[in-house]
Every structure is written in structure tokens, then in C-alpha cells.
Amino acid sequence: MEDGKPITTGKGVTLAAYLDQWINKTLKQRVAAGKIRESTRLSYADNIRLHIVPHIGDEPLTKLTPAKLRDWISELQQKPSSRQKRTVDGTDAPLELLSDRTVNYCHAILKTALNAARKEELVSRNVAELVEPPSGKSKRGTFLTQDEAHRLFTAAMSDTWRVLWLTILGLGLRRGEALSLRWEDVDLENGVVNVGPSLQRLRGEVDESTGRRRGRLAVVDGKTEGSTTMVAIPKTLLAELRDYRKTQETQRKKAKVWADAGWVFTTRYGTPIEPRNANRAWAALCDRVGIERRNGLRVRIHDLRHTAATWLHGQGVDMKAIQGTLRHTQLSTTSEVYTHLTVEVQTKAAESMDGALALLSKPRPEQRPVSKRRYQWPAKAASTRQDQPA
Structure with missing residues (x-):
């Protein structure tokens, strides 16, 4: 009161009670x-329910300290993650703790x-600003080599999912962006596609009586304003999409029920594809071909996006163009997270450096000049002025 600061009114209110009011x-x-x-609000609610309230929810709001945080x-x-990974052979992988990104x-x-x-004058300071969390950097994904990609797409030659995998790889799309595509977004004549929105399963509120959550499929806007843009389609992919559309038209005419003719990638009933079903189909393909990593973990659909960036980089495409x-x-996201250095890129870099070093290296014995004199002074040029001796 002497300092003229507002008197906080959060005394006696627990952190759990305040967060419940804040969320709802x-x-x-x-x-x-x-x-x-709404998906952001639900994400906040889940993490508060799982990782904040069980640990410090009983603390009075006004008595939170940096030490407690x-x-x-x-x-x-030190908390185990709820999503424990499994290796390709079905055995449990080593115990996974919450990632630094989740803690952050x-x-x-x-x-x-x-x-x-x-802002509501319930507390006089934000103690969370006084505590530094882990860095929370995204983990680097992996990428497919040319040989692995050839094996995968050869095995998927008769697979109904094949064009979806090609689209994600050829355009560098996210899974939801590819699944949300409609034929009105794809210009097969001019070879461009409008990308940006994403098909996602939005999580609903938890039913307190059953403990279950009812979600729904929805097309949401891109992550940023720059997410929505026109992208040129590679010629090979363009030909695949044209053939795929003809095949889909034939299937639609033969089907007894077809929900919507607008989706590019659909189920056999013309409904949009559930994102998790796409994950299962991709995992089954990788298992069939035997694609895995040293730690026994699977290659994800999202790693096709990493592959697209890495392949473009290997072809000498400018990093700014890959970002676009x-x-x-x-x-920095493009260069540090999505672009991986391949052996070919490193070899090219070594060759370029070798060319530069060759200019600085000492001449070898067989390269020394034959002349006995190590250096010859250039002849003096005659003066063009008549009043001065040559």
C-alpha cells in the first residue's frame, strides 16, 4: 500500500482453482x-490436467515461489511419458521420459x-518469468535415402496410398495438409496446387461420466499466414495425380455410396481419411519393406517432409527457396531441423574446399618452374614523354 501498488485479491485461491477458471x-x-x-485451449487444458495440477495445483496462487516452480x-x-514407443519387432523401447519440449x-x-x-491483480508478480525451463528445441527427424525411397515406393506400386505418399514427398507437405486437399485446390492444367489448411481430429471435452473424449474431423487454417500459398507440382507427380483422378472417378461411379466428390484422398466411401489410419498404413509399409533406424524406431510420415528438404538441399537448391x-x-527451422547433411552433400563440400585449398598449397617438385632464376624483374617500359631519357 505504501508503494502504491494494487492489492492482490488472489489470497486463498489455489492454483488449480484459478487455472480451471482460466481455461473454462x-x-x-x-x-x-x-x-x-479451440484446439489450443484444449491442448492447454490437457497439459494442465496432466502435468501442472497433480504437482502444484494445491499451492495457493499468491504463495508460488521460484523455488517451488x-x-x-x-x-x-523425471516423469515417464504416457506415450511409450515400441520398436518394429513389437518389444518395448527404453523408458521414455517427458521431452524437454513438453516441459518447456x-x-x-x-x-x-x-x-x-x-493483469487481473490476483498476483503481484509472475514467478514463472523468474524460472528458466529447458530449451525445448524440436528433435531432429530423419530422412529417407534414395535407396530406401526406391524400395518403399516399389513395394507400394499397387498400394492405394501410394499417391498420398508421393504428394507429401513431392510437395513437402505436412500429413494434415495433404489429407485436406480438395480437387478444387489442384490445378492439373497449370500444374499448381493451393496448400495450407490441414485436416485434423479435434479433441473434444472429456466426458466426466465415462472419462472418454469425443473428437471430430475438421479442416483448420494453416499454422501461420505464410502456410497458405500456391505450390508448383513436379511433372512426375502431376502425371501421377492425373492418373489417380481418373482411377478415383471410376471407383466413385462403381461405388454404391460416395459421400463427397471433392476430396483428393478418400476412403472407399468418399469420406476424408482419418489421420491415424494414414499413420497405420505408412507404418505397415515400412514394416513390410524393413525400413527402420538404429534405435529400432519407425520412420514417420512427417519424415517425408524432412526427406523433401534434404533432397532439395542435395540438389543445390538455395536454403531460402527450401524455406519457401x-x-x-x-x-533456422529449415536449416537446423529439416535439412540433413547427406554423404553426397558432404562430399561436394569437401570437393569445393579441395579446389580452394589447391590454390594455396605449395607447388610440388614436379610442378616447380624450369627456369634457373626464381624470379625475373619485368622490363621497364619506355617513357612516352620526349623530354625524359628512356
């Missing part, structure tokens, strides 16, 4: 105002919530 009232209003997406972060870093995300959620509490193809906001 404050953020719902922001969703209605178009400030954030540091202990909370340490607990999260939980810290960011709490910091955002406490910022709102400070993948529609990344930051060039």
Missing part, C-alpha cells in the same frame, strides 16, 4: 473472439496463465 472462462472468451483456436520442473523432467510447453502455459492473473517450399516462418 477466460480462454473460452478468447476463442469466441478469434484470438486463439524449479522443483516442479525437475519433477517433470507446460512452463509456457503456466507463464501465460500467471500473466493473466497479474516448406513454408517455414524462420530460416
